[in-house]
Amino acid sequence: MFAESKKNRIEPIQGQTNRIVENTKIKGDLISEADIRIDGDLEGSITAKGKVVIGRAGKVIGKIECMNADVEGTFDGDLKVENVLSLKSTAVIEGDVIVGKLAVEPGATFNAACSMKGASLKSVKEDGQKQQKAGEKSA
Known part of the structure; x- marks a missing residue:
């Protein structure tokens, strides 16, 4: 009885990587x-619950949504990374980027509109205006 239920269970996918080779x-x-690791060319979108790696020879044009990402190759499009986006020195990024945290090695090309998750430019401006008004009231 218990042996049958083990056969029908789906094992976790952690530690497995899908690869698109050169x-x-x-x-x-x-x-x-x-x-997912991309060492070839992909035109389209990637949605992954794990990490997306664009290798040195990899090129992606489109949209990516993932938990973490390492980029050594080229990306052009919309990139949304829940946690950490790490750009290696050979990375070339163009487009719009939303990240939790950003790590950029010297030499990387980052031509993108970037926003950190949780803090928008509008909210930063509103906080500055509130602090300025509070300072004027206390003076």
Whole structure:
């Protein structure tokens, strides 16, 4: 009885990585519960609950949503990273980026509109105006 239920259970996907190797070109959307490594070309979107790695030879044009990302290659589009986006020295990023945290090595090219999750420019301006008004009232 218990042996049968173990066979029907789905094992966690942690530690497994989907790979798109060099000289592979894909047009379309990828959705994964696991990590994804791109060393070829992808035009489309990636949605991953794990980490997305764009290798040195990798090129992605489109949209990525993931938990963490390491970029060594080229990305052009919309990038949303829940936790940490790490840009290696060979990375080239263009587009719009929303991140929790950003790490950039010297040499990386980062031509993007970037916002940190949780703090928008509008809220920062509103806080500054509130502090200025509070200072005027106490004076």
